[in-house]
Amino acid sequence: MKNRVINDVISHTGKGVHPRIILTGADFERIRATKDPIYEAAKASMFAYADRYMNEPVLEYDIPDGIRLLDVSRGVLSRTLNLGMAYKLTGEVKYARRLYDELANAAAFKDWNPYHFLDVGEMVFSFGLGYDWIYECLSEEERAILRRAIIKHGFDAAMDDYLDRERRRSYRWYQDDPGDNWKFVCNGGITVAALAICDEDDVDREYLSEIIGYAFDNTYRAVRDMYLPDGSYAEGFTYWNYATDYLAFYISALKSSTGTDYGLADYLPVEISAYYVKCMCSNTFRSFNFGDAIEELVCPAIMFWIGKNYGKADITTMRKEQILKDPSIACVRDMFWYIPTESVGLEGRPMGFGSVGGDNASFRAGFLEDDLYAAIHFGDNDAYHCHADMGNFVVEWRKHRFLCDLGQDNYNVPRYRFVYRYRAEGHNTLVINPGEGMDQEQFSICHVDRFSDGADGGDAYAISDISAAYFGKGGMRGIKMTADKKWVIVRDELKLDSSDSGYWFAHTRGEVTLSDDGKSAVIEMGGDKLYLAILGDGEFSVMEAKPLYDGHNQEGQRDNSDVRKLAIRFAGSTDISVAIAPMEDGRIPDNKPADKPLSEW
Numbered sequence: 309m310k311n312r313v314i315n316d317v318i319s320h321t322g323k324g325v326h327p328r329i330i331l332t333g334a335d336f337e338r339i340r341a342t343k344d345p346i347y348e349a350a351k352a353s354m355f356a357y358a359d360r361y362m363n364e365p366v367l368e369y370d371i372p373d374g375i376r377l378l379d380v381s382r383g384v385l386s387r388t389l390n391l392g393m394a395y396k397l398t399g400e401v402k403y404a405r406r407l408y409d410e411l412a413n414a415a416a417f418k419d420w421n422p423y424h425f426l427d428v429g430e431m432v433f434s435f436g437l438g439y440d441w442i443y444e445c446l447s448e449e450e451r452a453i454l455r456r457a458i459i460k461h462g463f464d465a466a467m468d469d470y471l472d473r474e475r476r477r478s479y480r481w482y483q484d485d486p487g488d489n490w491k492f493v494c495n496g497g498i499t500v501a502a503l504a505i506c507d508e509d510d511v512d513r514e515y516l517s518e519i520i521g522y523a524f525d526n527t528y529r530a531v532r533d534m535y536l537p538d539g540s541y542a543e544g545f546t547y548w549n550y551a552t553d554y555l556a557f558y559i560s561a562l563k564s565s566t567g568t569d570y571g572l573a574d575y576l577p578v579e580i581s582a583y584y585v586k587c588m589c590s591n592t593f594r595s596f597n598f599g600d601a602i603e604e605l606v607c608p609a610i611m612f613w614i615g616k617n618y619g620k621a622d623i624t625t626m627r628k629e630q631i632l633k634d635p636s637i638a639c640v641r642d643m644f645w646y647i648p649t650e651s652v653g654l655e656g657r658p659m660g661f662g663s664v665g666g667d668n669a670s671f672r673a674g675f676l677e678d679d680l681y682a683a684i685h686f687g688d689n690d691a692y693h694c695h696a697d698m699g700n701f702v703v704e705w706r707k708h709r710f711l712c713d714l715g716q717d718n719y720n721v722p723r724y725r726f727v728y729r730y731r732a733e734g735h736n737t738l739v740i741n742p743g744e745g746m747d748q749e750q751f752s753i754c755h756v757d758r759f760s761d762g763a764d765g766g767d768a769y770a771i772s773d774i775s776a777a778y779f780g781k782g783g784m785r786g787i788k789m790t791a792d793k794k795w796v797i798v799r800d801e802l803k804l805d806s807s808d809s810g811y812w813f814a815h816t817r818g819e820v821t822l823s824d825d826g827k828s829a830v831i832e833m834g835g836d837k838l839y840l841a842i843l844g845d846g847e848f849s850v851m852e853a854k855p856l857y858d859g860h861n862q863e864g865q866r867d868n869s870d871v872r873k874l875a876i877r878f879a880g881s882t883d884i885s886v887a888i889a890p891m892e893d894g895r896i897p898d899n900k901p902a903d904k905p906l907s908e909w
Contacts, residue, residue, distance in 0.1 A: 326444065335564075354390050358391050361391055366413040367380050367414070377427040385431075391410070395442060408445070411435060414431065426494065436501030436502070455508060462497075466522075466523075486529075488692040499558055502520050531578060596668075599697065600694075609646075611626050622652040629651060662756055664759050671768045688752075696777075700737045711815065725750070741810060769909050790901055792899075799885040806880045818831040827847060828848070838890060
């Protein structure tokens with residue numbers, strides 16, 4: 309494949325013909341000529357950024373944490389996307405010249421910080437895209453300046469990684485197996501830049517062919533390692549977004565430059581990852597932010613890429629409807645992949661999502677934004693960007709995340725695995741025998757053992773044996789949504805020694821009120837209320853969201869003072885069942901479900 313690509317670029321687009329990266333001249337003409345509210349919203353966002361950048365100074369080399377140039381790389385990328393698009397849509401050379409000033413300035417940097425190679429991946433992508441989009445506005449010498457920077461700071465640094473030569477790196481991303489999102493960002497950025505300059509007379513085409521081949525082989529395998537059969541992504545939602553963004557850039561650039569992606573995207577889990585996101589996020593597309601994910605809207609521009617690349621109008625509709633509802637979320641990347649089309653709904657999709665052997669499950673009363681939603685996470689506690697959060701769950705109703713996850717902490721904290729947000733005590737799960745050490749086994753793997761999506765009219769549930777996460781202590785955790793879609797029940801069945809003790813935890817940013825006997829609690833958010841009742845033994849208390857062991861407090865970890873947690877103390881073998889329900893019109897529900905063992909679910 310590697311020996312074909314440059315020849316394919318020349319035969320498909322013509323030698324010296326630009327633009328050819330992601331969008332061609334015909335694509336820009338179509339975007340200019342098409343009147344569509346999605347394009348209009350994206351253009352408004354793009355011009356706002358581009359006009360602001362016209363009046364800002366160029367970015368300077370800065371590594372404030374001693375590790376990352378990443379903010380600078382991303383700043384250059386934002387300028388490239390927005391100034392470049394403003395030039396292509398208006399023909400106003402001022403935007404192209406401002407972009408060249410930014411690129412020429414970064415070209416003069418001493419390096420692009422290959423120590424943290426992610427910084428190189430984002431920067432070299434910017435250079436490849438910018439070189440291609442403003443090509444006709446540059447002199448031969450200006451083009452040569454950009455090419456030299458791409459080769460010196462991008463390709464030569466990448467080849468050190470590809471050949472595993474002696475070098476200083478924070479992380480050997482290319483050799484790591486299976487690796488993580490860096491595979492898509494670094495290989496994608498390198499390839500885009502190679503496609504942009506590969507037909508120039510002063511470049512070593514054999515060298516670029518080697519670069520393209522190493523990048524493709526590594527990414528091809530990463531696609532098949534990181535996107536799992538059910539459409540889930542190994543690193544959680546935030547990194548699905550990041551990795552898929554760069555995979556979309558990579559594949560789009562291959563197709564626009566050569567007419568093919570050489571089978572890179574010919575893999576069903578990439579396509580169905582959009583459905584996974586839809587089902588595992590809440591009805592407001594708010595992420596279930598287990599692991600290092602951020603609680604955020606997860607319906608990005610790459611939904612348009614997936615819809616376009618795989619011919620799925622219903623996936624395109626996901627992003628389209630979000631922008632029509634709130635045009636302020638549109639961005640320049642929406643214009644890369646949006647194809648105007650009639651909206652297509654997701655009717656017929658099950659309201660329960662998951663599978664036996666899977667890592668996650670979700671349940672909902674419907675797909676309207678105010679409908680009750682709950683989800684649970686199991687999986688691999690040693691996966692990239694994981695936390696010690698086996699059994700973690702969230703509950704949302706009326707757009708309020710009543711029971712929440714806290715998400716990622718500060719990556720620069722020295723002992724990240726011991727920060728509160730990483731540990732089991734910082735999640736909606738169990739802690740058994742808390743102490744100075746890890747409160748879940750790092751190398752444990754637990755999957756869904758029993759699952760029902762409720763499509764038969766019965767309860768929807770997911771159950772897992774989570775003993776492996778607790779160093780072999782016997783434990784089953786299940787979550788279900790009742791058939792009437794009124795209640796969520798979380799049940800734990802623990803087979804422990806008489807000397808064992810621990811906590812059941814659930815975090816919230818709402819206001820908590822306990823009943824006098826501690827058997828129930830009410831959480832209030834924005835005037836809406838959620839009711840929680842213990843169906844068997846135990847009492848609720850309210851605790852601060854801070855470590856049980858003072859030694860785990862670290863300077864620089866994120867503030868959790870706006871969070872509190874419901875706790876149930878337990879000792880020895882025990883069953884814990886908590887029933888959760890919305891309080892319609894502020895009333896406590898009167899149809900509290902019976903407590904049943906997991907074997908009868």
